[in-house]
Amino acid sequence: MNAAGNFHTGGENGVLESLYVAVLSFMLAAYMILVVSREEGYDPGLYRNAYVYFMVFDLILFSLFVSFWETGGAAQGKAYLLRAAAGVIILAASPAPLILAIFLAGRINPANFMLPLMLKAVWGLAVVCLRDFLEAVKPGWRWNGFLTGFFIFSVLVLSGLLAFFLTEYRQAVITTLYDRDMPGALFLNPLLSLAGLVYCQAGGGSQAGLDPFYTCLLFWGLAAAALGTAAVKIPGGAGRG
Amino acid sequence: MSHMLINKCGDIFKNRCRALAVLAVCLGFLAWGGTARASGVEITIKSGFDGRCKLGGLNPVVVVIEAVGEGRKGVLKLKAGERTYSVPAELERGARKAIRFSIPFFGAEERIEAAFEGEGGDQVKAGHTPVILPERTIFFGVLSDSPKSLYFLNDLDTSGLGGGRAAVVELDRQIPYSLDELENINFIIVEDFRTGELAGSKARLLEDWVALGNCLLAGAGDSAHKNLTGLLAGLREPLRHGDGVMVPVAGGIAGSTPESLRDVVLKHVTPYSLAMAVKGSGLQRRAAGAAKMAGAAGGAVRPERSGLYLIFSLIILYVLAAGAAALAGKRLKWAFGAVVAFFCLFFLGLSLHGGIFKAVAGGAGVRVHGPVSRTYALTCVYPHRGDGARIKISCASFASAQGASPEADALSREVYCPGRTGHYIHSSSYEPGGAKCIVLTAGGDGVISGEIINPLPYDMENCFMIIGDTVIPVGKMGGRERLSVKYSQDHNLRGAGDYNYLDLLYRAAGVKDQRRHLIDYYFYHVDDYRPGGRLIGFARESAEVEINGAGRSFRRTVMNVFPIDIRAGDGSLSLPPEVVRPVADCGPAEEGGSWREYSGGPGGELKLYYVMPPGLEPAEIAITGSPGAGENSVSVYNRAAGRWEALGPEILAGERLRPYLSAGPLALSVRSGARVLIPQMAVKGVEHR
Numbered sequence: 001m002n003a004a005g006n007f008h009t010g011g012e013n014g015v016l017e018s019l020y021v022a023v024l025s026f027m028l029a030a031y032m033i034l035v036v037s038r039e040e041g042y043d044p045g046l047y048r049n050a051y052v053y054f055m056v057f058d059l060i061l062f063s064l065f066v067s068f069w070e071t072g073g074a075a076q077g078k079a080y081l082l083r084a085a086a087g088v089i090i091l092a093a094s095p096a097p098l099i100l101a102i103f104l105a106g107r108i109n110p111a112n113f114m115l116p117l118m119l120k121a122v123w124g125l126a127v128v129c130l131r132d133f134l135e136a137v138k139p140g141w142r143w144n145g146f147l148t149g150f151f152i153f154s155v156l157v158l159s160g161l162l163a164f165f166l167t168e169y170r171q172a173v174i175t176t177l178y179d180r181d182m183p184g185a186l187f188l189n190p191l192l193s194l195a196g197l198v199y200c201q202a203g204g205g206s207q208a209g210l211d212p213f214y215t216c217l218l219f220w221g222l223a224a225a226a227l228g229t230a231a232v233k234i235p236g237g238a239g240r241g
Numbered sequence: 242m243s244h245m246l247i248n249k250c251g252d253i254f255k256n257r258c259r260a261l262a263v264l265a266v267c268l269g270f271l272a273w274g275g276t277a278r279a280s281g282v283e284i285t286i287k288s289g290f291d292g293r294c295k296l297g298g299l300n301p302v303v304v305v306i307e308a309v310g311e312g313r314k315g316v317l318k319l320k321a322g323e324r325t326y327s328v329p330a331e332l333e334r335g336a337r338k339a340i341r342f343s344i345p346f347f348g349a350e351e352r353i354e355a356a357f358e359g360e361g362g363d364q365v366k367a368g369h370t371p372v373i374l375p376e377r378t379i380f381f382g383v384l385s386d387s388p389k390s391l392y393f394l395n396d397l398d399t400s401g402l403g404g405g406r407a408a409v410v411e412l413d414r415q416i417p418y419s420l421d422e423l424e425n426i427n428f429i430i431v432e433d434f435r436t437g438e439l440a441g442s443k444a445r446l447l448e449d450w451v452a453l454g455n456c457l458l459a460g461a462g463d464s465a466h467k468n469l470t471g472l473l474a475g476l477r478e479p480l481r482h483g484d485g486v487m488v489p490v491a492g493g494i495a496g497s498t499p500e501s502l503r504d505v506v507l508k509h510v511t512p513y514s515l516a517m518a519v520k521g522s523g524l525q526r527r528a529a530g531a532a533k534m535a536g537a538a539g540g541a542v543r544p545e546r547s548g549l550y551l552i553f554s555l556i557i558l559y560v561l562a563a564g565a566a567a568l569a570g571k572r573l574k575w576a577f578g579a580v581v582a583f584f585c586l587f588f589l590g591l592s593l594h595g596g597i598f599k600a601v602a603g604g605a606g607v608r609v610h611g612p613v614s615r616t617y618a619l620t621c622v623y624p625h626r627g628d629g630a631r632i633k634i635s636c637a638s639f640a641s642a643q644g645a646s647p648e649a650d651a652l653s654r655e656v657y658c659p660g661r662t663g664h665y666i667h668s669s670s671y672e673p674g675g676a677k678c679i680v681l682t683a684g685g686d687g688v689i690s691g692e693i694i695n696p697l698p699y700d701m702e703n704c705f706m707i708i709g710d711t712v713i714p715v716g717k718m719g720g721r722e723r724l725s726v727k728y729s730q731d732h733n734l735r736g737a738g739d740y741n742y743l744d745l746l747y748r749a750a751g752v753k754d755q756r757r758h759l760i761d762y763y764f765y766h767v768d769d770y771r772p773g774g775r776l777i778g779f780a781r782e783s784a785e786v787e788i789n790g791a792g793r794s795f796r797r798t799v800m801n802v803f804p805i806d807i808r809a810g811d812g813s814l815s816l817p818p819e820v821v822r823p824v825a826d827c828g829p830a831e832e833g834g835s836w837r838e839y840s841g842g843p844g845g846e847l848k849l850y851y852v853m854p855p856g857l858e859p860a861e862i863a864i865t866g867s868p869g870a871g872e873n874s875v876s877v878y879n880r881a882a883g884r885w886e887a888l889g890p891e892i893l894a895g896e897r898l899r900p901y902l903s904a905g906p907l908a909l910s911v912r913s914g915a916r917v918l919i920p921q922m923a924v925k926g927v928e929h930r
Binding site: 013014015025042098 | 540541542548552553556564567569577578585589592601663
C-alpha cells in the first residue's frame with residue numbers, strides 16, 4: 001500500500017470489491033434458481049425470506065472481507081478516518097442493487113434496507129479501525145491479523161453461541177429475535193442485531209421495537225470513532241503502508 | 242347476583258328494589274326512544290321476492306332510510322349472517338332513500354340487522370327476520386295484474402322437478418332485480434300483464450334470463466292481447482331463445498289446472514332449469530369450491546419467467562461492471578462507487594416502473610360460454626400498504642372474500658379485506674351476447690367431423706374437446722384459428738370414475754399444475770348441463786381490479802368452455818353416451834352423489850333426468866353401465882302409465898320408448914348399496930331442424 005493513503009488503489013481492494021459482489025450475486029442467483037423458480041404459485045414470503053437470508057449472509061461475508069480492506073494506515077493523520085469510512089461505506093453499499101433486485105423479482109413492498117447497510121458499514125469500520133489501531137500500537141506484529149480475526153469471530157459467533165446457551169440455560173421461550181428474554185447486551189452482536197432488524201422488516205415480530213438495533217449501531221459507531229482516533233493519536237503510528 | 246341481594250334483604254326492601262328496577266327500565270326505554278328521535282332516522286327493511294327469500298341464492302333486500310328531522314350523513318351497515326355490507330348514505334331533511342342490497346342467505350335462520358351510524362357516532366338499529374325458503378323450493382315468478390288467479394300454482398305437483406314445494410311469488414312489475422337475483426326464480430309466468438310496457442332494459446333482462454336456459458310461460462288465452470306484446474309479440478309456438486324457451490300456453494294460464502300446467506312445464510323444461518329446480522343455484526357450492534382455484538390465481542401473480550431473466554442479466558451486468566471498475570486501477574478511483582450508485586438508481590427506476598410500490602393482483606377463473614356466458618373467478622390481491630384493502634372487481638355481480646370476515650359495499654360491489662396478507666376474492670358474473678356455438682357432425686360410423694374455431698381473439702393453450710365419452714386433444718389454438726376435425730370416437734373416457742376421468746383429461750390435454758385445479762373446479766362445482774360436446778382451452782387475459790380506489794390491470798388464467806352442438810350428417814343422428822348429461826337428484830340432503838358416481842348406501846335413491854336436445858326425435862336409447870346387473874336396481878318412469886318400471890339391460894327403442902318420453906324428460910331411478918357410475922345414455926334418432 002502506498003503512503004499516499006488512497007482508500008482505493010485498484011490493487012487488493014479492487015479484488016476484494018469484485019469478489020465480494022460476485023459471491024453475493026452468485027448466492028442470490030442460486031436462491032432464485034433453486035427456490036423461487038421451482039415454486040408453483042406465488043408466495044411473497046419466499047422473497048421476504050430471500051431478503052433475510054441475503055442480509056445475514058452478506059454481513060458474514062462482509063466481516064470476512066472487510067478485515068482485509070486496505071485503508072492506507074493511521075499514519076496519514078486526520079484524513080485517515082474519513083477515507084477509511086468512505087471506502088468501507090462503498091463496500092457495504094455495493095449489494096444495494098442486488099437487494100433491490102430481490103424486491104423487483106418478488107414484487108414485494110421494499111423494506112428500508114439502508115438501516116441494515118448502515119449497521120454493516122459501522123461494524124466494518126470498527127473492524128478496520130481495530131486492525132489499524134493494533135498496527136499503530138505494534139507495527140508488523142504477526143499476531144495483529146490473528147487478533148482482528150479472533151475479534152470478529154468472538155463477536156459474531158461466540159456471542160451468538162453464548163446467547164444460545166444462555167436461553168437454553170434459562171429455559172427461556174424465545175418467540176422472536178428481539179425477545180425480552182434475551183439479555184440486551186447480546187444485541188451488541190451485529191449479526192443478531194441485523195438479523196432481528198431484517199426479521200422485523202420481513203413481517204416478523206419484535207418485543208423491543210428497534211431499540212436493540214439503534215443501541216448496536218451507536219455502540220459500534222462510538223467504538224469505531226474511538227479506535228480510529230486512538231490509532232491516529234498514537235505517536236509514531238506508522239501504519240501498514 | 243340480584244337474586245342473592247334480594248334474598249338477603251327484607252320484604253319491604255325487596256318491593257322497593259322491584260319498584261326501582263321497573264323505574265330504571267322505564268327510564269331506559271324513554272332514553273332509548275329519545276336517542277332514536279334525536280338521531281331522526283327511521284329504518285325499514287324489506288327482503289326477498291314478495292317477502293320470500295331463497296336459501297343459497299342472491300336475494301334482493303331493500304332498506305329504506307328516512308330522515309325525520311334534520312338532514313343526516315353517515316353509513317348504513319347491514320349484517321346478514323356473517324356477512325357485513327356498508328353503504329355511505331346522505332339524507333336531506335325529510336328525505337327518504339331506498340338502498341338495494343343483493344344478499345345471499347346461507348342459513349335458514351339468518352337475520353338481517355341494519356344500523357345507521359351517524360357521523361357523531363350515534364346509532365339507529367333495526368332488525369328483520371326474512372322468510373327463507375329451502376333451496377329446492379320452486380319459485381313461480383308471476384308477472385300479472387291479477388296474481389290471485391295464479392295462486393293455484395302453489396298446488397302444482399313437482400315430483401318431476403325434484404319434489405321441492407312450489408311457491409308463487411309476485412314479481413315487482415318494474416323488475417328491479419339483477420340477473421343473479423332472478424336466478425332464484427325457476428319459472429316466470431306472464432299472464433294478464435302488459436309485456437310491451439316493460440322498459441327496454443327490463444325486457445332485455447328477461448330475455449337474458451331465458452337465454453341462460455330458463456323457461457318462461459306466457460298465457461295465450463283471453464289476455465293474450467296483453468301478454469303477447471313487446472318481447473313476446475307473435476309468440477305462437479314455443480320459441481327457443483338461447484338455451485331457454487318461451488312457451489305460449491293455449492287457453493291462458495289462469496284458466497289451466499295444476500295438472501295441465503305441470504305437463505306444459507315438464508314438456509318444455511330445459512336441463513338448466515331442471516338443474517336449478519333440483520339442485521338450487523349452487524352459489525354456496527361454487528363459492529366454497531373456489532378455493533381450488535387459489536393455486537392458479539396465485540400462479541398468475543407470480544413474476545414471469547422473462548422478468549426473472551431480465552433481472553438475472555442485469556445482475557450479471559452489475560457484477561461485470563463492478564469488477565471492471567474495481568480492478569480499473571488508480572485512474573478511476575471512484576469508479577466502483579459510481580457503478581454501485583448507478584445500478585442502485587437503475588434498479589430503483591426499474592422497480593418504480595415495474596410496480597413494486599403498487600398492489601399486486603392475479604386471478605384464475607372458469608368461463609362457460611353460451612348465449613349468456615358465466616364466469617366464476619378467484620382474484621388474489623396483495624395490497625401494497627396499510628392494513629386491509631377495498632377491492633372492487635369490474636363486472637362482478639357477486640363477490641365474496643375468503644378468510645377473515647370481509648365487509649362488502651353493496652352499491653359499488655366493493656369487498657373490504659382486513660390485513661396485509663394475500664386476499665382471495667371469489668366473484669361471478671354474467672355476460673350476455675356470447676360466442677356462436679361450434680357445430681360438428683356425427684356420422685353413423687362414429688366419426689366426428691367438422692370445423693372448430695377458437696372464437697377468442699387471443700391464443701388458447703392446452704385445448705381439448707370432449708364429445709360424449711371421448712376426449713380429443715387439440716393442443717394450442719391461435720386467436721380465431723379454425724381447425725378441421727375428423728376423429729373417430731374411441732370412447733377413451735368410457736367407464737371412468739371421478740378421479741380416473743379427470744386424470745384421463747389431464748393426460749390427454751397435457752394440462753399441468755394449477756390448470757388441473759380449474760378443470761377440477763369446472764366439473765365438480767359448475768353446473769353445465771347443456772347437451773352436446775365441449776371445447777375447453779386455457780387463455781390468459783387481462784382483467785381490471787380496483788384496489789383502494791386505484792385501478793390495476795392484472796393477468797388472469799381463464800379456462801374457457803365452449804359448447805359444441807352435434808348435428809346429424811344425413812338426418813339420422815347418433816349421439817354417444819354423455820352428450821345428453823343427466824341432472825342427478827340425490828335427495829334434499831345431496832348425499833352420496835358426485836358428478837360421475839353415486840354411493841347412496843342402503844335406502845338411498847338417485848333420480849336421474851335426461852332432457853333430450855331440442856329438435857331430436859329419439860328412436861333408440863341404450864343405457865350404459867348394464868342397468869339391472871348385480872345389486873343395482875334401475876327403474877324408469879312410465880309417464881303414460883304414471884308408474885316406475887324395472888329396467889333391464891335391454892335397449893329402449895321404437896314404440897316402447899314413447900311412454901317414457903312422451904310428456905317430459907326420461908327419468909331413471911337408481912337404488913344401489915354399492916358405489917355405481919351414474920348411468921349414461923346413447924341416443925339414436927331423427928333430427929328435425
